[in-house]
Amino acid sequence: MQFYGLYKTAIIGKCNTPQPGYFEFRERAKWDAWNKIDLTKEQAQQAYIDLFNTVLAGQNQGEIAQGDEKLEGVKVSVMTSEHTTPAASTIFDFIQNGDIAKVKELLPCNSVDANGMTPLMWAADGGRLEIMKLIDADLDAQDFDGNTALHYALLSENRECAEYLISKGARQDIINSDNETALSLK
Amino acid sequence: MQSKEKKEKEAHKFWNTQPVPQNESDVQEDGVIEHKEVSDIKQEPYKLPSDFEWYLVDINNEKDRTDVYTLLSQNYVEDSDAVFRFDYSPEFLQWALQPPGWKQDWHLGVRVASNKKIVAFISGIPANLSVHESKLHLVEINFLCVHKKLRSKRLAPVLIKEITRRVNLTGIFQAVYTAGVNLPTPISICRYFHRPLNPKKLCEVGFSQLPHNTTMASHIKKYKLDVSFLNLQPMQEGDVSQVTALLNEFLSQFEFHQVFSEEEVRHMMLPIKDVVFSYVAKDENDNVTDFTAFYSLPSSIARNPKHTHIHAAYLFYYAPKGLGKDQTRSRHLMNDTLILAKQANFDVVNCLGLSHNQQFLDELKFGKGDGYLHYYLYNYRCKTIQPEQMGLVML
Known part of the structure; x- marks a missing residue:
């Protein structure tokens, strides 16, 4: 069952479901195994491998006999995220998530993030054209790397956002700290 | 949950009957588990549930190749959320299934007897491995797939037993295979x-x-x-x-x-x-x-x-x-x-x-x-x- 707990944590993260009823013995045992693992996804992934190798090394032979849980699920592998995502709280988070309602509540907004990025730049970077249309701000503002919203639209391959900015009169000749104009990124 | 539990039990029960180490303590040193001769192997194919029949796939025939491709592309390996599914191309299958020494006898399909639709597949190809200095001539078993609607029919164990029988008849008694899941007993x-x-x-x-x-x-x-x-x-x-x-x-x-x-x-x-x-x-x-x-x-x-x-x-x-x-x-x-x-x-x-x-x-x-x-x-x-x-x- 240790395998099961680590496996669930490695795949889903910390136990996030309600405890099954007392008489659902099997489900309860599975839930308990999962719930008692106090590791991040990443730690659990390593622990799963380590436990496996320990068992194979023959130091823990009883465990595998009990571990008859057939592991289901993971087949086509996808990338695990190496970072945890905190709940969205800033306008920049809401723009990145495309949460238009929240963004509307917080507009107009003149603040920039820790890198000097404006909401318009985040929207251009994330391909959030609808949000861009809600923002009435300086089109040519630059962040601490000298990038404009148009740089971001082009760097992140969001053609429609770039076309929108140009149609609104955004300058194409501003140079960023890599000495690139937006025009050169097209 | 009932049926999943049943499935796990049955999968385990099947592997209990097979010559594989049941757990790590079974493996003290390398070696063959069951010694067999070709003459020990039965000549008749295993029985399928009624309504199904064995079918040897001709992977060089375009229709067969398309049929196997379709089966795999709609029913083969998925990720945990069933968003991504392997989509081996027909040309890929034709290449992968025909290395030197390949046998059509090991491109094993199951068809519905009435409409001849291919609903399950398993394959073997020959290979040579070196395992801790020992040389093994064996088969690689791959592309085991049963149509999603037939998963309750218990076809997979029959497919495994039947391909084993066909491989054994050629004097090969070992195989290597891989899976995303944990079965008895991984070597790595x-x-x-x-x-x-x-x-x-x-x-x-x-x-x-x-x-x-x-x-x-x-x-x-x-x-x-x-x-x-x-x-x-x-x-x-x-x-x-x-x-x-x-x-x-x-x-x-x-x-x-x-x-x-x-x-x-x-x-x-x-x-x-x-x-x-x-x-x-x-x-x-x-x-x-x-x-x-x-x-x-x-x-x-x-x-x-x-x-x-x-x-x-x-x-x-x-x-x-x-x-x-x-x-x-x-x-x-x-x-x-x-x-x-x-x-x-x-x-x-x-x-x-x-x-x-x-x-x-x-x-x-x-x-x-x-x-x-x-x-x-x-x-x-x-x-x-x-x-x-x-x-x-x-x-």
């Missing part, structure tokens, strides 16, 4: 790693996540590849003999590895458009110094408005100059492999954390996958192999 577990080439698309389809507070612009920049180091050229017929020698020498460093004949290298490694990509670097005397290969295995994407497939290149076999002792060279070879995969329009390069791959995974920005591939041997006990001692890549 290798993690998947993924190297984005088209990071934006991978985020859009949910294959990877844009880290919080990171711009797409910087995410794309992170994975840009520019400098190439070796002058890799597509492998050609004339390279077969040198590649065979180089590859076998590289693989012989590992406790568990495939051993290739020139004929096998000719079939498995020479480039085939949209199926397998292979390259060599040569010195001034025209001798092959490095070899690298990857194969194309797209995954279809369910329910995505913008994209239908992830085009994944899977790292196949490679052999760097210095055989891994020169780690910089190994990294350069793999860096250039990534560039070639990018040029061929792949979205991602996937590989396992086996053999010497740890030498380049971090530096070349491979990320950890959530999948693990479990390796198994049938009718052969083998002491645990650490991933870095594995030198077998199956398709």
